[in-house]
Amino acid sequence: MSQPIYKRVLLKASGEALMGSQGFGIDVTVADRIASDIAAAREMGVEVGVVVGGGNIFRGVAVASKGGDRVTGDHMGMLGTIINALALATSLRKLDIDTVVLSAISMPEICESFSQRATLYHLSLGRVVIFAGGTGNPFFTTDSAAALRAAEMGAEAIFKGTQVDGIYSADPKKFPDAERFEHLTHSQVLEKGLAVMDVAAVALARENSIPIVVFSIHEKGGFAEILTGGGRKTIVSDN
Numbered sequence: 091m092s093q094p095i096y097k098r099v100l101l102k103a104s105g106e107a108l109m110g111s112q113g114f115g116i117d118v119t120v121a122d123r124i125a126s127d128i129a130a131a132r133e134m135g136v137e138v139g140v141v142v143g144g145g146n147i148f149r150g151v152a153v154a155s156k157g158g159d160r161v162t163g164d165h166m167g168m169l170g171t172i173i174n175a176l177a178l179a180t181s182l183r184k185l186d187i188d189t190v191v192l193s194a195i196s197m198p199e200i201c202e203s204f205s206q207r208a209t210l211y212h213l214s215l216g217r218v219v220i221f222a223g224g225t226g227n228p229f230f231t232t233d234s235a236a237a238l239r240a241a242e243m244g245a246e247a248i249f250k251g252t253q254v255d256g257i258y259s260a261d262p263k264k265f266p267d268a269e270r271f272e273h274l275t276h277s278q279v280l281e282k283g284l285a286v287m288d289v290a291a292v293a294l295a296r297e298n299s300i301p302i303v304v305f306s307i308h309e310k311g312g313f314a315e316i317l318t319g320g321g322r323k324t325i326v327s328d329n
Contacts, residue, residue: 125181144170194226251307256324
């Protein structure tokens with residue numbers, strides 16, 4: 091088995107990835123496949139933290155766009171991420187992968203509360219740690235939560251699982267001639283306005299010198315392959 095380049099990483103998966111071909115909710119088959127990819131990384135000895143979005147269940151900006159309160163909407167979105175985290179944890183436990191869900195919103199009857207200390211403790215025991223509830227604050231996306239948790243856990247890279255196999259100059263599904271990038275710096279991503287992660291997330295990753303590896307979440311085995319230096323991806327780093 092090839093040796094991984096990274097020993098501790100943060101995987102960011104969108105809520106939409108869990109939908110599969112459905113229009114809403116969670117496709118258990120997809121959750122199981124993503125869990126199997128995480129399990130493969132663990133078998134290589136890689137410590138994994140995960141942030142899952144909530145767009146398959148609810149988006150806070152949808153409330154604000156129709157005149158509602160953004161804060162309430164974002165709180166509803168955070169609850170969506172917790173549902174997704176519990177679903178992914180269930181899929182991992184079916185594979186006998188020791189997993190813990192840490193929530194930025196306290197709900198002790200359902201999962202543990204987040205702290206950096208708890209994160210490092212669970213990682214030291216070989217557990218997959220799933221971060222739920224975003225940052226716990228409105229007006230921040232789960233991309234920002236991913237960058238924040240990556241910094242707190244000492245991740246060597248953020249793996250952003252997307253709908254396509256890297257960063258393009260435009261949506262390749264709409265623009266077949268869009269340019270695909272192999273490598274970019276954090277500053278180039280910000281300067282070009284490339285919508286791979288929001289500005290706050292990219293800036294936080296840059297400040298903490300954390301590379302961002304963008305790849306397709308839909309390629310079975312892709313996560314483990316890229317961990318060993320293979321596969322199709324775009325790397326965002328300043329070196």
